[in-house]
Amino acid sequence: MAIGIGGAGGKLASLMSPNSVAVNVSETELQKTNAAQKVLAFAHSEKGQLKGAKKDPAIGRTAFNSIRAQLLELIQGNLVISSSGGGTGNGITSQLLEILATFDNIPDIRKTEFAIVLPYAPREAQEFIVNTLEFLRGPLSKALDSTNTGNLFLFSNQLKFEQRIAEEKYNQMIVESLKKFEAIPSKGDIYDLLEGHIDQEDFRAYRAKSFFNNFCYFDYDPERYFGEQLEQNANPLLLKPDTPIEALFLLEVPNNMDHTIFYNILDHFASINVAPSYSVVRNPNIQKPFVTVSMLYSRKPMDLVNDFNRISEQSTKIKIEKSLEQYVEFQKMEVNFKEEAKKVADEKGQSQNQDEILSVLKRLGKLK
Numbered sequence: 001m002a003i004g005i006g007g008a009g010g011k012l013a014s015l016m017s018p019n020s021v022a023v024n025v026s027e028t029e030l031q032k033t034n035a036a037q038k039v040l041a042f043a044h045s046e047k048g049q050l051k052g053a054k055k056d057p058a059i060g061r062t063a064f065n066s067i068r069a070q071l072l073e074l075i076q077g078n079l080v081i082s083s084s085g086g087g088t089g090n091g092i093t094s095q096l097l098e099i100l101a102t103f104d105n106i107p108d109i110r111k112t113e114f115a116i117v118l119p120y121a122p123r124e125a126q127e128f129i130v131n132t133l134e135f136l137r138g139p140l141s142k143a144l145d146s147t148n149t150g151n152l153f154l155f156s157n158q159l160k161f162e163q164r165i166a167e168e169k170y171n172q173m174i175v176e177s178l179k180k181f182e183a184i185p186s187k188g189d190i191y192d193l194l195e196g197h198i199d200q201e202d203f204r205a206y207r208a209k210s211f212f213n214n215f216c217y218f219d220y221d222p223e224r225y226f227g228e229q230l231e232q233n234a235n236p237l238l239l240k241p242d243t244p245i246e247a248l249f250l251l252e253v254p255n256n257m258d259h260t261i262f263y264n265i266l267d268h269f270a271s272i273n274v275a276p277s278y279s280v281v282r283n284p285n286i287q288k289p290f291v292t293v294s295m296l297y298s299r300k301p302m303d304l305v306n307d308f309n310r311i312s313e314q315s316t317k318i319k320i321e322k323s324l325e326q327y328v329e330f331q332k333m334e335v336n337f338k339e340e341a342k343k344v345a346d347e348k349g350q351s352q353n354q355d356e357i358l359s360v361l362k363r364l365g366k367l368k
């Protein structure tokens with residue numbers, strides 16, 4: 001189920017699933033969504049009840065208190081969609097992320113995934129950009145650090161503005177894209193399974209990991225190097241990924257084609273020290289092999305802000321200001337990453353290999 005918060009979130013969530021929930025401070029915006037359930041949050045000012053958050057996340061944060069218990073219950077095991085630019089989506093989602101970060105241990109089945117739509121700075125209001133920078137370096141990084149969220153999808157409005165795509169159409173593109181990723185395990189059930197197997201449980205465990213998820217899909221030419229095709233077919237709706245920590249893919253092979261081409265894909269990932277989960281299926285309805293790939297990666301808050309700044313071409317002032325503030329958190333994340341690596345080594349009964357695991361992470365640029 002999808003829970004959409006704020007204007008963008010509400011519209012996207014109702015396209016995503018028929019039993020979606022839309023949350024908003026604005027009654028008018030709620031009316032505009034086709035969500036099955038609508039939750040009105042309240043925010044007051046000296047002038048009385050507010051009709052929206054007017055791009056001010058502080059108002060979204062206050063409004064969150066009026067729906068706190070209900071929302072914390074609703075998001076469990078579900079997908080939250082919001083934009084980081086405005087006041088409602090940003091403020092309410094920030095509160096959710098900060099609360100999740102304080103929890104002890106959330107079981108996989110109750111982890112919440114987040115799909116965030118980032119603004120495209122050269123065309124959007126300055127408030128949207130400032131709000132986004134705050135969101136990325138604060139609540140989002142905190143929640144990731146706690147490992148209490150599921151996957152995070154960072155969508156960008158860059159393509160929408162650059163290619164002048166109508167909002168409704170762009171929303172459909174985002175939703176169709178997410179649905180392609182979500183279809184991975186069910187395609188393994190529908191079609192003849194030839195190799196590997198990503199079942200619903202494996203898929204859920206993958207989605208319960210607190211990392212950024214970048215996914216894409218394309219007609220795969222087995223005669224050409226996979227890594228190059230992966231780069232060329234990067235999902236234009238998502239922020240660019242870093243080196244993956246984990247990966248997963250579904251390869252659909254047409255009739256009369258040798259399916260062992262999937263070893264090429266494994267070779268590519270092996271070259272970057274990743275051993276992906278995969279399913280290889282026979283799909284009689286296609287003419288060319290088709291692959292859906294997802295990669296999980298980590299990003300330090302400072303790098304995340306810089307990624308956003310790079311495409312946003314924002315003023316040097318914001319860049320420098322934020323980067324300096326980031327430096328402190330940057331150090332903290334490194335330490336945590338080390339702890340995480342040790343924890344994983346212990347869990348896998350490989351405590352004696354801790355040093356080796358840490359050195360792999362170093363080579364991947366995850367540790368200094």
Ligand SMILES: Nc1nc2c(ncn2[C@@H]2O[C@H](COP(=O)(O)OP(=O)(O)OP(=O)(O)O)[C@@H](O)[C@H]2O)c(=O)[nH]1
Nearest residue numbers: 006007008052053054055083085086087088089119
């Ligand atoms: N892709 C997409 N982006 C949207 C849509 N609506 C708004 N946005 C973007 O989302 C940001 C603004 O956030 P909204 O979701 O409208 O704001 P809100 O969360 O409702 O907050 P307030 O209206 O300020 O209370 C900007 O970057 C907009 O470009 C939409 O339908 N699709």
Ligand SMILES: [Mg+2]
Nearest residue numbers: 006007029088
């Ligand atoms: Mg709004």
